[in-house]
Amino acid sequence: MLRPQWKLQASLCHGACVEVDSDTEAVASRGFKLGCISCKMRGEVRAIASVDWYFKASDETVSSHIYRYEYNSEEIVDTRFYDRLEWAGSKQTKDLQDGSIYIRNVTFNDTGVYNCTIKRTLMYPNYEFETHNSKIVTVKVVPRLTRGIASILSEVMMYVSIIGLQLWLVVEMIYCYRKIAAAGEEALRESASRKNSRRLP
CATH class of the missing domain: 1.20.5 (Single alpha-helices involved in coiled-coils or other helix-helix interfaces)
Incomplete structure (x- = not known):
């Protein structure tokens, strides 16, 4: 069965949210956006979310935590990405649906598998419900765009x-x-x- 490339979910409170696959081919020495969109199923429910990114290089067997974002607070965890990662997702909201990040000055060492995990807590009147959604992006760095x-x-x-x-x-x-x-x-x-x-x- 073919996996749909995108899905559209509309919310009266937050407008439309479209889940699209990230680009997978980056060009060396240029910038590259790692896309990670997770639409909230219940738009009328208040929520808070945080985003964690993990990376496993092509010559590695274990993923490393490289980045974390939570409402106007970001942390680059992996020294390989110091001064090269920046937030490119939802702005001015705790209810994150776009967890994308941007890599500056891409190198061939950035080839590998990236894992974006969005942890969302739905705030109901009498209880809270936590969800996790992960996106896998396999990136190949090339000398020029093919x-x-x-x-x-x-x-x-x-x-x-x-x-x-x-x-x-x-x-x-x-x-x-x-x-x-x-x-x-x-x-x-x-x-x-x-x-x-x-x-x-």
Whole structure:
């Protein structure tokens, strides 16, 4: 079964929340956004949330805690990411639904598996309910951005369609020109025939 790439959940109180998959291909020496969106099922329920990010490099077997965010308070835990990580998620709210972060100056050592965990506490009138939601992002760092096969095929098909339409337009123009020319010649012949018939006694 194919996993849906996105799902839409609307809330009257908090607007629409859309869960989308993060990009997975980062370019060395550039910035890269690690996406992590977890929509709250009950928009009318007050909630507070915190976000933790973990990272396992391609040559490692255990994930390391690298980052934590909780309402205007962030902490870079792993020294490999000091001065390179910044919050790119929900702003000015304790009810976090977007737990994305941004990596500056990506290096090849950043290739690996990232795990985003959003811990959310729903505040009901008489009790609290805690939920956990995790997102896995496998990132590959490349020297330059590569184009996917689907993108290349789409562009090729676009050019084929443009060329095909242009050829069709040329054929139609030639057909119309010949039809108009033939109609003009026929009209001239009929006119000449009428003049000749009038001259006859």
